[in-house]
Amino acid sequence: MGYFLRTLQLLSTCVTISLVGSLDSWTVPTSNWSFVILCFCFLVTLIILIIELLALQYHFSFSWGDFLLCHACYLALFCLLVSIIYPATYVQFLPCNPSRDRAIAASAFCFISTVAYATEAIWILGWPRTGDFTGYIGSLPFLLKMLETLVACVILPFISNPYLYMDHPFLVSCVAVYSICFFLGIVTILLNLADCExxxxxxxxxxxLVLSLLSVLLYIGALVLWSLYQFDGKFGGQPKRSRDVSCQHRLTNYVCIWDQRLAVAILTAINLLIYVADLVYWAHHVSVGTEDQPRDS
Structure with missing residues (x-):
């Protein structure tokens, strides 16, 4: 069953990559982001398939079951995001021609990849060898960390346009915050999977707790700076969408600049709320652990 699902994943992602790559859309940030995500999914799935064919998974010190479940959940959500964002930010702006048909077909095959990865996750959860799981996957900390990294991953295509932030150093620092927090989230998940904590x-x-507090402070600063320098006229921003020339006319075949700025601001606020929930969880966990410790007489 695992080999069948991974073969389906490879075929569907390969077809999607071919269709997206055949379109003349390299200047569209969300299209490039979709292409990179699909290539990442294809490469990771191919590596896992090779490892299992050679039976190399038994030589790893970490839980292979946890890794497979994490891989299936993440890639299912990645493909789902691509199948939603790609049509919403690019396909709908295309005129009715063969390129639009290929883009629609790419979205359909991407959704097939989503179903294949989600089916693998459900199949792994019903695996009879429950001893392969450590319990971290499916816990609240993992779900919060997964949401944080997913939202950060959605922010990336919108900030891939340097025009949004290169004129102001503070906006560049916001991009650095998104990248740093995303990297810390991935490292945290890997440490838990490898049981290195x-x-x-x-x-x-x-x-x-320290990582959550640091991320909350960084995201608060990013939300404030991004909102001021993008939407406040006193700091050179554009408070009204009607003033953006790219939003007045169909001059581009993708989401206009002002909408990209608004999308980043909304996603930043959403991720900040997730980080706050993560901080509250670990603060409660630490306080309960401290209270349970015996006190010196």
Missing amino acids: NRLPISSSTFH
Whole structure:
């Protein structure tokens, strides 16, 4: 069953990559983002298939079941995002011609990839070898961390246009915040999957609490700076959508600049709320752990 699903994933992502790559859309940020995400999905699935064909998974020190479930959940959500964002930000602006038909076909095959990855996740959850799972996948910390990285991944195509932030150093710092927090989230998930948190000089709860607090502070700064320098006229921003020339006419075949700025602001606020929930969880976890410790007489 696993080999069948991964073969379907490889075929569907390969067809989608071919269709997206055949379109003349390299100047469209969301199209490039979709192409990179699909290539990443294809490459990871191919590596996993090769590892299982050679039976190399038994030589790894981490839980292979956790890794497969994490891989299936992430790639299912990635493909789902592509199948939604790609038509909404690019396909709908195309005129009725063969290029539009190929773009619609690419969206359809991407949705097939989503179904294939989601089916694999459901199949892994029903695996009889439950001892292969450590319990981290499916827990609230993992779900929050997965949402944080997914929202950050959605922000990336909108900030891939340098015109949005290159004129102001503070806006460049916002892009750095998105990249740093995304990287920290991926590292945290990998540390949990590899069960390396016990090797840290501080406790696992304190480590997560510090990271969550740092991410919340960074995202608060990013939300404030992005909103001021993009929408406040005193700081050179554009408070009204009607003033953006790219939004007045169909001069482009993708989402206009002002809408991209608004999308980044909304996604930043959403991710900030997720980080706050993560911070509250770990603060409660640390406080309960502290209260449960015996006090010195």
